[in-house]
Amino acid sequence: MMSGITAYGAYIPRGRLNKQEIAVANSWFDAGLKSLGKGERAICNWDEDSITMAVEAANNCLASKSDNGLSSLYMASTTYPFLDRQNSVVVSEALNLNKELRTMDVGASQRAATSALIALLESSVNGSAMLVASEHRRSKAGSRAEMLWGDAAAAVLVGSDNVIAECLAVETLAVDFVDHYRGEDSSFDYDWEERWIRDEGFMKSVPKVVNNLLESASVTAEQIGHFILPTDQARTPAAMAKALGINPEAVVDNQISEVGVAGAAQPILLLAKTLENAAPGDHILLIGFGQGCDAILFKATDAIKSYSPKLGVSTAIGRRREENNYNKFLSFNNLVERDIGKRGEVDKQTYLSGYNRRKDLLTGFMGGKCRECGTVQIPREKYCVNPECNALDSQDAYSFSDKRGTVATWTADRLTFDWSPPAYFGMVEFEGGGKIMMDFTEVEEGTIDSGSKVSVHFRIRQFDPARGFRKYFWKAVIEE
């Protein structure tokens, strides 16, 4: 028997761009955008990318399981911050996962996540394996893609204990159908006519794969309770269901007017959303489309009744902050050359050798706990910081990434450079001890004061555009 899904988690950035603002700004050029200007889409804050969202989704997924002894972590995306530096390893270190983990980045297709999931389902997973899919797709200003896409991440755990959705069958078709592509030297996708993609792409490859899949699993189309066809084509999933004989009510909505289509993360995001609502015995058909097609058939088990995620898709959708400034979206995605002032021009080279020495702090947010006096502290230095102790080399690693904190001091700095001024930062004191001055992110004016409660999150700290590097660190977010 194949293994199945044992847990899931999601992450959707809080920022939601009102699509009417995209239409207002761009329909002078393309009047067709007016009709798309409904609802909203999820947008990364300036300090979020596919890595930071993956950390959030993976964390949310792991938090719902008591046993998180992972054997592997696969990441799927077509928008990796690094083309040559394994992104999944950055994610694993931010999560302080074990160093023996099998890691892999899968990409280059909209079905990257479903292909990775099939690989995990077909391998004999020792313990449990995670797939995290994360996508932050940039699109040209005023494009249809800008209207239809959204940024999000989702993660699932694959294993054979406490399975909430068992995998019944998988099927794949590999066809180089070029509905869109992005070459080595391009920043943006280039695509072809939507109707052609539907007729010659979706309608020709998906039925072939699904029919084979259902036959091998001895399941009929009418039995499918949840049909996931990730696409930014609004009507294609229903048309496909009809063609396949799947009940129209089974079609899972692509959330175009709430989140936007999250690229390679969309299949996993919609799978997570479906698992939230699935009842034991439900059949779930998951498709991944891109250079052919993947199809995976799941059946929800009784265990799904007692499972509740730390953060599921519906909760993630509900945690939102409306953004009505289209210009801010353009800036965050580097789609406009903003005058950032001379303070922003300062060189930001990262000294990789120094960075490597401090990686436990910078990526893992690890401090120390003194064996002599019990004082918890960050950063971890050679001598204990307790003035009554000052013992040498006395500290064991101590994680702060899972600790809540309280704001001791703070300010909103309008002089220093920040991609989204003012820059909020201050001293955070952690439950269980320890404190550090750190950045706050996504602070809404008037919501912060001494005494505010915070949680900490892995975010981009700084870009080094001259060298194509970006630094990450942990930031505090005011709890709602």
Add this chain to the structure above:
Amino acid sequence: MASGIKDKVVILGMGCSKFGERWDASPSDLMVEAFEECIEDAGIEREQIEAAWFGAGIDAFNVGSSAMPLAIALRLNYIPVTKVENMCATGTEAFRGAVYAVASGACDIALALGVEKLKDTGYGGLPQRTRGLENDMYWPNLSAPGAFAQLASGYRAKHKLNKEDLKRAMAHVSVKSHANGAKNPKAHLQREITEDQAVNAPFIAEPIGLYDCCGVSDGSACAIVTTPEIARSLGKENLISVKALQLAVSNGTESSHDSWDGSYLKTTRIASQRAYDEAGIRNPKAEITMTEVHDCFSITELVTMEDLQLADEGKGVNAVLDGDFDSDGKTPCQIDGGLKCFGHPIGASGLRMIYENYLQLNGRADKRQLDSPKMGLNHNLGGFPHQNICSISIIGPYN
């Protein structure tokens, strides 16, 4: 127990350039301007200077590292010159080097000079600069006002003040310094302001507004020190001696240990107590006549008054609003305008503070002269509230 520095060294002469946006002047020009006044005041020849300490805080935008810029600018005669840097406390650090050299007997006459050329960056505020390779990787990208604004939030939380009351006291601090600065021809900012102006100015780093910030200035200040005996042999009378010279440097306790709540400056409390002990001062409120403190921001001055024991803890707001530190108050503070209005060329500021107290003690402060001042305290702070360097020097008539 060490005997301390009290009355071992006297000030032979001092000088200070005009502070401000000195578009016309290079660092060398500023150094020469301060030095010319200083050496004339000292009444000696350049060749009599046996050693020098040179302070400049922000190398990358300034003179570069090493002591050579001073030696070259003043054409010093191949004497030992030492470059010192301790952030905004650099000026006092240069003074400390010269004073200790004379006290040790290593030389008879020593020079301390601080300079900073801040207005060559092309933008307002202090230059954007590195905090060191490691700190840059995770410290917030905080500006100086951003760092000290946190002192306001910590102080407000500790003493349960509302934002408006604290802001009004902060405004009073600045209004007072502007009134003082208006009487000082060398000051960068020589215009009076109103409390409303200060309260209503736009935030730079909440709750610090434009008028809560000191001037970012070009300038230089300079001192020549010697022993009382040599000063007398040179014909000097009414000598001004160093009563105390203390330095306390954060060791990371404030930034990483729960014992500090962010509402005060630990180093100021430690350094000032040591200085009072060194100077034999038992009751600072009664014995300190005037202060020049590191009012980089209005909130810093307010909190510093408590840390120096010149206001009761938690009562700084009342003391400020009662006018205790105004020019006609109990202990006038920033009688020359302070960092706020005289200006803050980093490496020169500590020496500029001593310069004002020196003028006051000599009765040479012109329109802003206080009645019979006796003991002047200088408080020079480098860094941020959670990690900093505090210098305290006290000068007074040599007995």
